Amino acid sequence: MDILPYLKEISKKTPSKILLVVLDGVGGLPREPGGPTELAAASTPNLDRLAQSSALGLYTPVFPGLAPGSGPGHLALFGYDPLKYQVGRGVLSALGLGIPLGPDDVAARGNFAAFDPEGRVLDRRAGRPSTEENRRVVARLREAIREIDGVAVEIHTESEHRFVVVLRGEGLGDAVSDTDPQVTGVPAKEAEAVGGDEPSRRTAAILNAFARQARQILADEPVINGVLLRGISKRPNFPALGEVASLTPAAIASYPMYRGVAELVGMHALDLDTSEDDPDRPRAKLEAIRSNWQAFDFFYLHFKKTDSKGEDGDFEGKVARIEMFDRLLPELLDLGPDVVAITGDHSTPAVLKAHSWHPVPLLIFGPHLRNDAARRFTEDEAQKGILGQLRGTELLPLLLAHAGKLQKFGA
């Protein structure tokens, strides 16, 4: 459900401030039936106190059963229907590496692959090389390929077999099909302009030339002797939150992916002091919010490590990251936000070591709350909350409403 056109009609600028805290992948599962989840196992006196004066619920960012990637999960939190506002794989990979993309640039996700002498794909991931090996091959390609047909070609290591290629130039299109056949035993496909427009035809020709040149350059390599490309895409042109929700939003995130997705919806990603040891940089984030408090009215504050620990299957580590956030919470509240929301972009239960489809607990603190039976910010307690089960784009309008930023809908 795309609610943005309706919000655009009724949102208004006010001085009230909204703080949206995203504890990445915070939702969890018990290790054994009846046991506590990561949130329930954590000692969180500050979150508990806040929960007792807040409204709680459970939030499904995309759709029941669907485990969201970081892109769709965050777009939902920002009010953008992730089934409608889709971001190409190439662009997401570039954002994740912090590679700036202009409106004319095209990004593609690449796999280093192994081909047989007849040019058929033997292994789509070339035996999953080390990231170091990836860097060595990327260096060879960079040395040999700098531009094709007047368009600058940039090649970046992602990890293992994955890389990103960015084309920078005028007159490029992204209605271009993948070269990755998704199966072995057949040759790579030719990239094709699926809509037949001239900019996409030119882009397809450049990427096909890139793939041919890579095969020639890597012909003497023992394993990685070619590339497969997919997710060929330009930075999408989404409406900005300033325009649709009358907000001046800031993003406080230390990982490039989240800064990038926030910038796609028009947030200003604040600079952070990078001297802090913890890669989540909690002190630097707090300091960045504090020193920019007057300049913005919507603060998206992201913490990554709850998800990372879940992905690692480290239940206790995830508990510790939740407790770390709990210790930071009083200083955040001292800033005096009018509305605070705390939730996640998806669940990442340590027992699954992966993003999951389970709803994420959601807490909203602010004025005009109804009474609420939930006593803690946990999955079980959130299920008792007055907010019930919310989906996709339903969160942003609630935050705007509690902050007094929405007019009546209709007369």
Added chain:
Amino acid sequence: MDILPYLKEISKKTPSKILLVVLDGVGGLPREPGGPTELAAASTPNLDRLAQSSALGLYTPVFPGLAPGSGPGHLALFGYDPLKYQVGRGVLSALGLGIPLGPDDVAARGNFAAFDPEGRVLDRRAGRPSTEENRRVVARLREAIREIDGVAVEIHTESEHRFVVVLRGEGLGDAVSDTDPQVTGVPAKEAEAVGGDEPSRRTAAILNAFARQARQILADEPVINGVLLRGISKRPNFPALGEVASLTPAAIASYPMYRGVAELVGMHALDLDTSEDDPDRPRAKLEAIRSNWQAFDFFYLHFKKTDSKGEDGDFEGKVARIEMFDRLLPELLDLGPDVVAITGDHSTPAVLKAHSWHPVPLLIFGPHLRNDAARRFTEDEAQKGILGQLRGTELLPLLLAHAGKLQKFGA
């Protein structure tokens, strides 16, 4: 919300098995305020035990307030948005009678009606004749009308005033309007090709000829002296569950309607031993699942009599059918399904003697469940369940997710 295109992108084939039990019309209402519903009144020790290790919720197949027919209710359970994937009334009636329909065939729902000498409709249902009387009139028509314009014409008794006419031939269309004017005192309408395409024009002409001939043949009848036709339709061409959800699905149902709707989404309807006295054939169904356990990975198991007893207003009879299912449950669980869902396609409260719009209790048993406060499979307890309130197409993705059959959505 049509979720199928998204599921198609992320579903994958795995060995895990899903059992979806549909207790038709199982949701109910108390006979007096505060009293038990049919489910709450039933003694269900096995369901109770299962509920205590499952996740529960309430499920609304179509939309709050809408009492689903069997077709829409089941399509929703299978993941097909019933507001989008519509089945014509003629086709549904044919499916209910177990009449096979090829892709070129056209089915229409017919009413035997009474007309005055000037050809105006006196009674759209001809005084609701007995089904036996219907059979006598159908025999007269069958005797006289076998084909029109080279197209085979089949006439089948449904019940009382209702019959089905099936046209079998090449080059037929179904963009054809009803002949039933829905009011009395006016003549029947002529069927018209609403889109103006040639196959639909031909079909309209054949059905108009059929209606004229029926009036001539039945001119000497005391009451039933004509027909009205509506819901002129071909078997819809829905995507198959195998294609969109990577499933190999089987249907275990004894009534033709449910076998037919399951076949519309590409399920294989298993043959059942018909010697069992009970028309719901519980033993035969169990045996059919058991002997086909290896060949399929999704089993839709349907029981009809909970609905029939509700339609009859027989509260105690419905309770008895719920208890019958409870006794069968341990043998179903012994098969070792990875994921089990138990629910209904709608509620049929005995006090209403009809399908109702009330949500149906839903139980999901399987891996990766959160803790749940619901202790029994009843309406009241399901309301406390961790699944909350689910709608329409939200069930299938959840079952696929718990069975490990969905990849992450987006990067």
